[in-house]
Amino acid sequence: MPELPDVEGFRRYWSATALHQAIVSVEVRAPGLLEGVSEAAMNRRLVDRAFASAHRHGKWLFVEVTRDGYLALHFGMTGGLAYFKAPAEAHRHARMVLDFDTGYRLAYIAARKLGHLALADDIAAFCRKRGLGPDALRIGRDSFVEQLGRRRGRIKTALMGQDLVAGLGNVWVDEALFQSGIHPETPCHRLPRRTLERLYRVMRRVLRVGIREAIQGGGFPSGYLRGHRTEGEPCPRCGMPLRRLRINQRSTYYCPRCQGESGAK
DNA sequence: AGTACCACCTGACGGC
DNA sequence: TGCCGTCAGGTGGTAC
Numbered sequence: 001m002p003e004l005p006d007v008e009g010f011r012r013y014w015s016a017t018a019l020h021q022a023i024v025s026v027e028v029r030a031p032g033l034l035e036g037v038s039e040a041a042m043n044r045r046l047v048d049r050a051f052a053s054a055h056r057h058g059k060w061l062f063v064e065v066t067r068d069g070y071l072a073l074h075f076g077m078t079g080g081l082a083y084f085k086a087p088a089e090a091h092r093h094a095r096m097v098l099d100f101d102t103g104y105r106l107a108y109i110a111a112r113k114l115g116h117l118a119l120a121d122d123i124a125a126f127c128r129k130r131g132l133g134p135d136a137l138r139i140g141r142d143s144f145v146e147q148l149g150r151r152r153g154r155i156k157t158a159l160m161g162q163d164l165v166a167g168l169g170n171v172w173v174d175e176a177l178f179q180s181g182i183h184p185e186t187p188c189h190r191l192p193r194r195t196l197e198r199l200y201r202v203m204r205r206v207l208r209v210g211i212r213e214a215i216q217g218g219g220f221p222s223g224y225l226r227g228h229r230t231e232g233e234p235c236p237r238c239g240m241p242l243r244r245l246r247i248n249q250r251s252t253y254y255c256p257r258c259q260g261e262s263g264a265k
Numbered sequence: 266a267g268t269a270c271c272a273c274c275t276g277a278c279g280g281c
Numbered sequence: 282t283g284c285c286g287t288c289a290g291g292t293g294g295t296a297c
Contacts, residue, residue, distance in 0.1 A: 001290050
């Protein structure tokens, strides 16, 4: 599930639970998720330290280790966090479990082992190395519009890539395009500047709504595509049956009336 | 530059 | 009940 809004939820969850407690031990249950660091090195870096603050860039979470860089976490498609009082059994899909001297534990969960765990000295350098663009909630409007308008590929592909803007995934790209009235296959450079500016505003709005939902629950406003991702289901805005496309191997849902034609071909 | 396909993993669901 | 294909909110590599 984790796109930007979910990871922002994890950031706040971590901040509210697992800061400022001495780390007693680190148990890595899926070594394959470690990137550029051994379990032993992870222990050396974390044990007897504490986490001081949590930061997010795109879909990555960076947790500051007191005066010694960051633990970097990516949640793949199925990741999450669970904070609980030991000795409760950690989740069945826990891939790393941190024990604190307070008797609490924090588990990093990833049913499919598609996530990543790493250490980073510097967030900006780490993101640069991985080819991540600016975070979707921090990029400026003009930069967004200019860079997107220069691309020749399909708008959905451009937004899904983490190089131009980091944080959007399949669901939130579909949502932003739906609410902007843009067909997902439209070549970027065919979109007028005003339309890209609208997309920018809509992207920020839907992400903020997503964050609120990720943190408080309560569902999405009516008129959101989210929750109606089924072919043939009526469009939540106009009632027209929704369509499904395959773009970059990913299911893409859109409304043929609200989002018109792509202008491709 | 852009796209298509494969790989990495596991779980849930529908059809036979 | 079992087996099989397909799908799932991610990413990275490779080949055209």
